Amino acid sequence: MPKPWLTLLLPPCPKLSLNCWLVGNDPHNIFPVKIQSSVSVGTSKEVIKEKKPEINCAANLISIQT
Known part of the structure; x- marks a missing residue:
């Protein structure tokens, strides 16, 4: 019996939020950049x-x- 397929159509995400960290800095110093x-x-x-x-x-x- 064939397995059912699930297709999701998602709208493009216009903005991303990157969580940035500078190597050598305290890991708690993450800063977001959109x-x-x-x-x-x-x-x-x-x-x-x-x-x-x-x-x-x-x-x-x-x-x-x-």
Whole structure:
């Protein structure tokens, strides 16, 4: 007997909330950054740099890990 399939149609999520943490900082110092779901990784790095200007490097040198 074939198994039933479940199809979910979900609307696109217009905004994402990234929880960011700087390596070497206290793990309790996570900060949220809201971005559009359609932006590039490079733009995401620029938004993170704008949120935390004390990061001591250029936006393009920020490493995003998942």
